[in-house]
Amino acid sequence: MDDTLIWIAVAAIGALIGIAILIRRNRGEHPFPDILRPGKPLPEFRALDEQGNPLRSTQLVGSPSVILFVRGTWCPFCNEQVEKLTTSYKDIVDLGAKLILITPKPLQTTRRVARFFEVEFDFWLDDGLEAAEKLGLLHRTAVPAAYSKEYGNDTVWPTALVVDRSGIIRFAEVAKRASDRPDPEVLVSVLRKL
16 A cells, blocks of 8 residues: 555544544533532522622522523524523413523623513523532533623533422433523423422
């Protein structure tokens, strides 16, 4: 066999191995944080409301809550999730639950999405991603470069929680990949059983 053909074959195999490594790394599968397992109390964390006032997760005790950690308006999967939630928003609220979207900065752009769909979600801001880190949801260097000036480099793993009025997690889904989102009807179904 010609030396040139051998080098081409070696280069092709190397390229295939490199592509396989990139695909595996970019699949971004995320392990489930034990701290969020159903049956455990919702861990205490802090955030800000839309006016910049401090909030604590302990304030949710007393009514059931659907809590969604969303990445931001740059994420097409988050936008789709918010759009789908608009069809279930009334059901969630009619069941006495709060619907809270927790997002990294900037809050204004996320709020515009809700206004566009004409729903009144509660927005909590996890500006420093401290809550995301505490809960095992921090996704480092996951913001596309085109959006990093506005959003920074790090974001959250998309996560959906249903918490009962006592503050116990009854449903938790942490995306294994950035595109994973639970069907809103699943969240409503869990609320109906509380």
